[in-house]
Amino acid sequence: MDRRQRKTREAIFNSFTNLLSKKEFNQITVGEIIEGADIGRATFYSHFETKDFLLKEFCEELFCHIFDTEKNSQNEHRHIFECNSSEPIFLHLFKHLQQNDNNILALLSSQNNELFLRYFRINLETLIESHLSLFESKKSDNLPDLFWKNHIISTFMGTLKWWIDNKMKESPEVITEYFFEVL
Amino acid sequence: MDRRQRKTREAIFNSFTNLLSKKEFNQITVGEIIEGADIGRATFYSHFETKDFLLKEFCEELFCHIFDTEKNSQNEHRHIFECNSSEPIFLHLFKHLQQNDNNILALLSSQNNELFLRYFRINLETLIESHLSLFESKKSDNLPDLFWKNHIISTFMGTLKWWIDNKMKESPEVITEYFFEVL
């Protein structure tokens, strides 16, 4: 990718983040974005078809990183604990959220959180799917598999929502404990 | 309220519902709404400050009705079953959703479902709050009350989401069973 393209894309994302922390997504105009990014109007449209596509790619880059980390750390953790528990993975995820990515959390707790939580959920779904077998023991037999999967995801999202709304006062360890407690 | 006002308001709501079933909220313009409602532009703005206020009042009227029914039926149910179980209330809510209000469900399952689920959640919160004591027995002692409340709400919303996504194939009885099963 051309360095100019990278720089422009970066500038757009930065301006976008900046605006997102101040106002609702719907209220943000392309004019504001390009003003903040200091680029021409035509340039914006040569990068992104619409504002919605910008959001989509933005979220993909944002969450792709954190969930890739989880995926990669998964084997490592299995190694350390030498057990089948899925707890380390979620603990690690909560830790990652609290410590390493204030950027992401600023967005998850912003006025646009529903927007980001939606995208977060999509990524979470993939992660949980690959760990579904680890929850099997807690599942009642009469529940449909897909209902059970949906419930795990909802519970995680609910836990995260509560933690964020609650200013993340609790430690990742405690939150992980709560998460498994209610499951 | 003046009959003309009522009629206009009704016409706006009807046109709005109509459009909501076809496209995303953000894509709907005031022009389309007034065209469908067959009223003048100035008239619309004399009723609603903005499109967002229209949505707000629309949701309030919509969900206010269903949750009021629940609230009123609550005593009745307690009477019939002569027990403290909260199950009848939620069963009744699922039944109400499936049978009596295709209008509401069309919206909850439309492209705008996130929008309506948000408002639904707000109303649900109030309902659950007044029944919190009935869930006490299932709660672990070390969980904060507010976390527990949040989890009940998330679980209900998750159940509802799954049910709607799943075209409501299951009976309200089964869904209620699932709901209490995972709780």
Place this chain on the structure above:
DNA sequence: ATATTAATGAACAATTTGTTCGGTAATGTA
């Protein structure tokens, strides 16, 4: 019967969107 209030419709400025195009400058490659 009358005063009040709501709806009309047309016109209005202001904002925003998405596109076009010739010119300029940075970039990757040979």
Place this chain on the structure above:
DNA sequence: TACATTACCGAACAAATTGTTCATTAATAT
């Protein structure tokens, strides 16, 4: 270094949308 490619510029553009104004008409409540 020289060259061809490609991204950016920026100004201008039509089209759509927003939200307001105002004089006129018609329905309503009492």
